[in-house]
Amino acid sequence: MKAESGIVLGIELSSRQGSLALLKDGTLLAEKTWIGENVRHNVLFQTLETLLGGVGVSYSDISLYAVGRGPGSFSGMRMAFAVAQALALPVKTEVRAVSSGAALALAAAREGAEQIIVVGDARRGQVWYGLFNAGRNVCPELDQEWRLVPYKEVAVQEETLVVSSDADRLRDYIPQLTLSLFPLARDVAALALKQTVPEPLEPLYLHPPVFVEPKFS
Amino acid sequence: MILLGIETSCDETAAAVLVDGAVRSNIIYSQIAQHAPYGGVVPEIASRDHVRKLPGIIREAMQGAGSSFEQLDGIAVTYGPGLSSSLLIGYSAARALSQRLGIPLTGVHHHEGHIYSVFLSEKPPVLDGAFPMMVLLVSGGDTKLVYMKAPGCYEIIGQTIDDAAGEALDKGAMLLGLGYPGGPVIQKTAEGGNPRAVRFPRGLDNPGGEWKYTFDRKLCFSFSGLKTALLYHVQHHPESLKDETAKRNLIASYQEAVADALAVRIERALELYDCVSFACAGGVSLNKVLREKLGKLSEKCGVPLKLSSPKLCTDNAAMVAGAAFIRQSLGHPFILPDDVNPNLRLENWDNT
Amino acid sequence: MQWISNSPSDTWKIAADFFRRLEIPAVVALHGDLGAGKTCFTQGLAQAAGVREPVCSPTYTIISEYRGTVPFHHIDLYRLGGPEEAFDLGLDEYLEAGGITVIEWAERAAELLPLSTVHIRLDRGEDDDQRMICIVENPLEKKMKDER
Numbered sequence: 131m132k133a134e135s136g137i138v139l140g141i142e143l144s145s146r147q148g149s150l151a152l153l154k155d156g157t158l159l160a161e162k163t164w165i166g167e168n169v170r171h172n173v174l175f176q177t178l179e180t181l182l183g184g185v186g187v188s189y190s191d192i193s194l195y196a197v198g199r200g201p202g203s204f205s206g207m208r209m210a211f212a213v214a215q216a217l218a219l220p221v222k223t224e225v226r227a228v229s230s231g232a233a234l235a236l237a238a239a240r241e242g243a244e245q246i247i248v249v250g251d252a253r254r255g256q257v258w259y260g261l262f263n264a265g266r267n268v269c270p271e272l273d274q275e276w277r278l279v280p281y282k283e284v285a286v287q288e289e290t291l292v293v294s295s296d297a298d299r300l301r302d303y304i305p306q307l308t309l310s311l312f313p314l315a316r317d318v319a320a321l322a323l324k325q326t327v328p329e330p331l332e333p334l335y336l337h338p339p340v341f342v343e344p345k346f347s
Numbered sequence: 348m349i350l351l352g353i354e355t356s357c358d359e360t361a362a363a364v365l366v367d368g369a370v371r372s373n374i375i376y377s378q379i380a381q382h383a384p385y386g387g388v389v390p391e392i393a394s395r396d397h398v399r400k401l402p403g404i405i406r407e408a409m410q411g412a413g414s415s416f417e418q419l420d421g422i423a424v425t426y427g428p429g430l431s432s433s434l435l436i437g438y439s440a441a442r443a444l445s446q447r448l449g450i451p452l453t454g455v456h457h458h459e460g461h462i463y464s465v466f467l468s469e470k471p472p473v474l475d476g477a478f479p480m481m482v483l484l485v486s487g488g489d490t491k492l493v494y495m496k497a498p499g500c501y502e503i504i505g506q507t508i509d510d511a512a513g514e515a516l517d518k519g520a521m522l523l524g525l526g527y528p529g530g531p532v533i534q535k536t537a538e539g540g541n542p543r544a545v546r547f548p549r550g551l552d553n554p555g556g557e558w559k560y561t562f563d564r565k566l567c568f569s570f571s572g573l574k575t576a577l578l579y580h581v582q583h584h585p586e587s588l589k590d591e592t593a594k595r596n597l598i599a600s601y602q603e604a605v606a607d608a609l610a611v612r613i614e615r616a617l618e619l620y621d622c623v624s625f626a627c628a629g630g631v632s633l634n635k636v637l638r639e640k641l642g643k644l645s646e647k648c649g650v651p652l653k654l655s656s657p658k659l660c661t662d663n664a665a666m667v668a669g670a671a672f673i674r675q676s677l678g679h680p681f682i683l684p685d686d687v688n689p690n691l692r693l694e695n696w697d698n699t
Numbered sequence: 700m701q702w703i704s705n706s707p708s709d710t711w712k713i714a715a716d717f718f719r720r721l722e723i724p725a726v727v728a729l730h731g732d733l734g735a736g737k738t739c740f741t742q743g744l745a746q747a748a749g750v751r752e753p754v755c756s757p758t759y760t761i762i763s764e765y766r767g768t769v770p771f772h773h774i775d776l777y778r779l780g781g782p783e784e785a786f787d788l789g790l791d792e793y794l795e796a797g798g799i800t801v802i803e804w805a806e807r808a809a810e811l812l813p814l815s816t817v818h819i820r821l822d823r824g825e826d827d828d829q830r831m832i833c834i835v836e837n838p839l840e841k842k843m844k845d846e847r
Contacts, residue, residue, distance in 0.1 A: 175442050175443070204391070208395075208398045213439050216402065216439070216441070216444040219402060219416065253782040333398070340780030431762075432788060511756070571738065
């Protein structure tokens with residue numbers, strides 16, 4: 131079955147809010163969201179059953195798994211991939227990875243913005259951010275690569291909407307941050323269907339694992 | 348009964364298929380090379396690698412066993428103890444797959460996996476005549492003496508009060524600049540050396556001092572002093588690292604101290620407890636010197652020794668499915684854990 | 700506040716003395732090189748807090764939980780890359796969990812530590828067995844300010 135004409139399950143766990151969504155022929159069938167306790171999204175497992183049962187969809191009806199690959203919480207992104215790839219194993223269902231940042235930009239574009247900065251807290255005084263060009267009926271496109279910079283180095287031009295799922299923590303440092311949203315599984319699924327260039331089937335980490343011998347003075 | 352086992356508690360990504368308790372496939376992807384430059388497991392590297400490798404490893408295990416997913420009767424996964432970020436990958440995959448297939452999932456304690464690995468082979472496990480059994484559990488993260496009156500009945504009678512035996516080998520090897528992991532490299536470089544050249548402490552040797560734990564002191568281990576003794580020895584005798592023979596003797600003596608400390612405690616345990624067999628399990632049970640000592644002990648006291656085959660000693664998923672199979676075949680139901688538990692304790696089956 | 704220990708059992712006594720002065724809930728950050736006696740101090744503190752089982756090195760599990768007269772958590776961040784990972788492991792949960800939380804290599808997650816954290820520095824003394832143990836001002840603060 132071709133993905134475009136079947137049922138898509140979107141999985142998005144890269145922020146504090148987790149979500150699962152089912153799309154049929156590109157239209158939203160059902161969606162569930164929850165707030166994870168301390169970035170743990172184990173509620174996903176039960177929610178998945180309720181979501182499918184609620185609309186009478188079985189796993190074998192699903193022709194595509196769409197995973198939000200971040201950037202965001204490491205454990206959330208990893209859990210999303212572990213779950214999607216395991217669900218896909220038995221009949222080798224297709225899995226596509228989608229930027230959760232683009233999903234967030236898509237949600238922000240619904241507010242009418244055309245230039246969108248998606249920003250997240252990387253801690254230790256740093257943020258990651260990406261500039262998206264969007265518009266009505268256009269998929270948000272990342273203008274430049276994601277950047278990892280100190281708080282004060284986020285360059286915001288006029289007419290640019292700044293959106294984050296870490297707004298509560300970042301607002302104090304980035305005054306232009308006005309929109310607090312979480313990426314949604316429905317947007318992850320929708321973007322997967324429109325995807326022209328496949329994204330790597332891996333979380334988007336933005337930096338390699340750090341391990342430096344700790345020094346103490 | 349066809350079971351899929353999944354294990355990702357530390358730095359091995361593993362999956363295995365058991366048919367009626369007999370090992371049909373046992374696929375292990377070891378991340379050692381990635382962690383070696385850092386002298387130990389780096390959790391972030393481990394979990395990144397697990398998520399990348401696990402789907403392929405599961406597929407390989409299924410193919411290796413010639414089974415299809417539809418034939419599976421259940422899934423067993425390690426849910427603790429271990430690194431939480433690593434455990435989470437195996438747990439999430441296992442739970443998703445069990446829901447996808449509509450089959451039960453059970454959580455397995457990592458140490459239970461090691462314990463029952465001594466019964467596993469290409470044939471179904473036979474437990475008759477093995478209990479009561481004394482188990483010495485030795486790995487990078489743990490060193491414990493477990494007395495088992497029956498399967499699923501665990502009494503911890505002694506344990507390390509600081510570092511694990513595997514950790515002592517890792518840290519010793521790091522100190523001597525031998526590389527990681529410590530166990531294999533120490534065994535290799537110690538070959539031909541005189542194990543009695545340097546007298547290292549066996550831990551808790553001096554009866555003096557206060558003892559505040561409920562365990563019998565004679566059955567407990569301490570490796571932290573051994574590591575410090577090595578550090579001081581090298582500082583006070585820098586020449587012992589320059590000469591090849593002296594170095595070999597030093598390493599052989601260090602290995603001897605670890606193996607001897609372990610063997611002496613299990614010998615004491617066998618004197619104190621009524622056992623018809625004893626076992627040694629976990630990564631360190633691969634150590635040749637330790638195996639020899641345990642073999643001699645078995646001859647001396649006439650109690651048969653059980654060891655796992657090498658591919659079942661280090662972390663693997665066959666032992667996880669094996670423990671689940673044995674538990675289930677003795678009438679104990681599957682338990683679906685809500686989450687992983689990095690500090691999971693061994694529980695008796697009757698209590699769960 | 701400063702103590703001098705001449706043996707592991709001295710260190711235990713010092714830890715017990717420290718425990719009596721400690722206001723619970725407490726987060727205690729230990730600073731010092733490998734072999735400076737951090738683990739020994741932690742064991743003494745756990746004992747004083749009523750933990751009856753041995754407190755082992757948490758190098759491989761990062762976070763170990765024990766039950767004494769109060770909950771006792773022993774955390775070793777040595778193998779972590781930074782606060783992102785520490786947060787991912789639920790460190791902030793432990794920091795708010797109550798009881799006593801002892802952290803080794805706390806500089807890995809300096810920004811997650813509460814202001815009330817008690818910092819202890821351990822150093823090797825003149826001979827092999829001697830250790831200097833003192834309560835110090837937060838040594839991580841300056842470093843964090845520089846990074847901001």
